[in-house]
Amino acid sequence: MSAPVAPLLEVRDVELRIGGLHILRGVTFDVRENEFFTVIGPNGAGKTSLLNVLSRIYHPTAGSVAFDGRSLLEVRRTGLADLGIARTFQNLALFEHMDVMDNVVLGRQRLMRSGVLTGAVWWGRARREEAEARQACEPLIDLLGLGDFLNRPIRDLPYGIKKRIELARALAVEPRLLLLDEPAAGMNDEETEELADWILTAKQELGVTVVMIEHDMGMVTRLGDRALVLDFGTVVTIESPRAAIADPRVISAYLGDETEEADDPTATGTIAVGIPLGQDRKAKHA
Structure with a gap:
């Protein structure tokens, strides 16, 4: 047994x-x-x-x-x-001036190991990790039907779509x-x-x-x-x-x-x- x-x-x-x-x-x-x-x-x-x-x-x-x-x-x-472990909150905590992909990619920060200097100048490892993070988030964008909103600023999107973006960002943590x-x-x-x-x-x-x-x-x-x-x-x-x-x-x-x-x-x-x-x-x- x-x-x-x-x-x-x-x-x-x-x-x-x-x-x-x-x-x-x-x-x-x-x-x-x-x-x-x-x-x-x-x-x-x-x-x-x-x-x-x-x-x-x-x-x-x-x-x-x-x-x-x-x-x-x-x-x-x-x-x-x-x-x-990932969490969403009652109130939205999105970056309104950024687009959908940028917000979702933020969820993958724990998986990125670039230092402050390389991150600031977006060079070498930081640049590779950024590209890899965006590629890894593409299935989430497709899964949650966000492709049509990809390059639009968050502030221009309906509330329901913003909630979906927040969900995608939490799921980007894997x-x-x-x-x-x-x-x-x-x-x-x-x-x-x-x-x-x-x-x-x-x-x-x-x-x-x-x-x-x-x-x-x-x-x-x-x-x-x-x-x-x-x-x-x-x-x-x-x-x-x-x-x-x-x-x-x-x-x-x-x-x-x-x-x-x-x-x-x-x-x-x-x-x-x-x-x-x-x-x-x-x-x-x-």
Whole structure:
């Protein structure tokens, strides 16, 4: 009988306190290699804080985080790319004056070894590495359908295309683990659906493991293999996305106690009323 395969990412009993705030409380979960793992929860649940722990922006107060058997808490933030971990953020961080290829190539900096001097004068090794990086990024440009926008400045492109460029830049790191922080934030339904297609295509073609925070439940149920639900920094459940959003505890976390007024959350892939942080939820936890 074969031994069980160790998870790619292991999070154990993670606590996070910042000042007087207790943000994460004993968070424990595993992510298997090639899995599409989603993290959902109401506003203020601790989702982005959890991603900040995984990407070494925050250091947890207690607990452990391991990637491929190695403690991430002993790795500097600048060393994550060398391990094969890449991240996108809610807000775009593209260089607006540069074109698409220049932005995507920046994702390959960890693979380039030129010194400051040769890089500054773009000579010798630096010039060769630049050419190699551009060549290596061409399949990503094709994979994400960015060829038609290649030589246009970022500032002239639609928001949905910019999100796709940011995804391509993260994939240029050649990650084994891709962390996505609300990739559909600020997008309309059509843009969200299109971006979901590109994310799924990239995952399938490149074999990358994904951990994604997202508020759009249609996107979560379509893409996710499992969903971790957080509420006030505590794990509510970890199961399939459709099972998770149908869980009475999850509906209660989003909507307060008035669950009898909620629509069937599995009918459209969304949790009832669009998930604003309503007065009922505030009063419940006051």
